[in-house]
Amino acid sequence: MLKANYHTHTKLCNHAIGMPEDYIKKAIELGFKEIGMSDHAPVPEDFMSHEEYMYNWIHRNMKLNEYYEIYLPSLDDAISKYSKDIKIYRGLETEFIPGHEEYYIGLKANLDYLNLGIHYFLSNGKELNSYDDVNYKTIYDYANIAIKGMETGIFNCLVHPDLFYFQYKDENGNHTFDCHCEKVTRMLVEAAIKNNVYLEVNANGPANSRKYGVNGSDWLYPLKEFWTIAKEYKDLKIVIGADAHNPENLWNQDVADVEAFTKELGLNISNFMEITK
Ligand SMILES: [Zn+2]
Ligand SMILES: [Zn+2]
Known part of the structure; x- marks a missing residue:
């Protein structure tokens, strides 16, 4: 059972329901000690083409x-x-576009974490x-952006790092965890350790x-191959995130299954994320 969750959305992203209060009330009911709100950040339109x-x-x-x-x-x-009942952190989930560091720093000025x-x-x-x-070539660009982001020191946590595998295609157009996936997994894990993310x-x-x-437990993510490699690294800090888009999803069968998955793999999960500004 989770004691905290730092990946929580609101209806402001237009693909979730509820406002912070709804999630916080649910978290209190579930006995969580901490909750971080992290809705999708605004992105100015001129950061890319229409x-x-x-x-x-x-x-x-x-x-x-x-x-x-x-x-x-x-x-x-x-x-x-509600702060007498639960520790509440103010956050956002943002992307990283090199050259816009100042923008993310500006958002974080009003928050506890990103x-x-x-x-x-x-x-x-x-x-x-x-x-x-993402394919065997573009996977390195995915890794490069994630690593550059971690190197800025702006971000506390890289969420769903294994998302690259979602529709991944290897050199033959097949969906397999190949040597490129393994290499990128190690690159991401090593950068996370180095930059304390x-x-x-x-x-x-x-x-x-x-x-x-994809039914059953062979999920596209969290990805067993990714986390099996990650487990080799004793200094890596890992949290479970509900990524809730509905207050009911702070705890449901999927979260329970994912928690069981981390136990089966023997991952060393941090119950709480250490958040220092
Ligand atoms: Zn979302
Ligand atoms: Zn999210």
């Missing part, structure tokens, strides 16, 4: 004015109401999508895998 913006679904995210006028005040409200989620990545001058566009085992992966027709 086509790339739409292709990567970024138009759904909260807008910058909503961040200041709705998201932050709703967090402050919840903190004043999750780094690579849903799109710069490859050959184009923003490719991590679900659909947590890696997250994502419990929304089973639901996302089912949407792509």
Whole structure:
């Protein structure tokens, strides 16, 4: 049973339901000691072309004015109401686009932590999508963006680091965990250790895998091959993230299954994320 969750969305991202208060009340009911809110961050439209913006679904995210006028005040409200019952952290899940470091630092100025989620990545001058566009060549661009992001020191946790495998294609066009996947796994894990960034085992992966027709426990992520390699590294810090888009999903069968998966693999899970500004 989780004692904390640092990957929590709100309806402001337009593909989740509930506001911070709804998740926090549920977390208290579940007996969590800590909760971090980390909705998808606003992204200014001029960070990429309009086509790339739409292709990567970024138009759904909260807008910058909503961040200041709705998201932050709703967090402050919840903190004043519930901080006697649970420790609440203010965060966001952001991407990393090199050259925009100042923007992320500006967002973090009002927050306690940032999750780094690579849903799109710069490859050959184009923003490719991590679900659909990763192959034996572009996988290195995915890794490069994640590592560059971790090296900035801005981010506390790299969420679903194994997302690269979602629709991965090897040299023969097959979906297999090949030598490139292994190499990238090691690159990500080693960068996380070096830069003191947590890696997250994502419990929304089973639901996302089912949407792509993968039933049973051979999820597209969390990926057994990835975490088996990660286990070799004793200094790696790992948390489980519910990636809740609905208060009910702070604890459900998938989260329980993912927790069991980490136990079976013998991963050393941190119950709490150490958050220092
Ligand atoms: Zn989401
Ligand atoms: Zn998320």
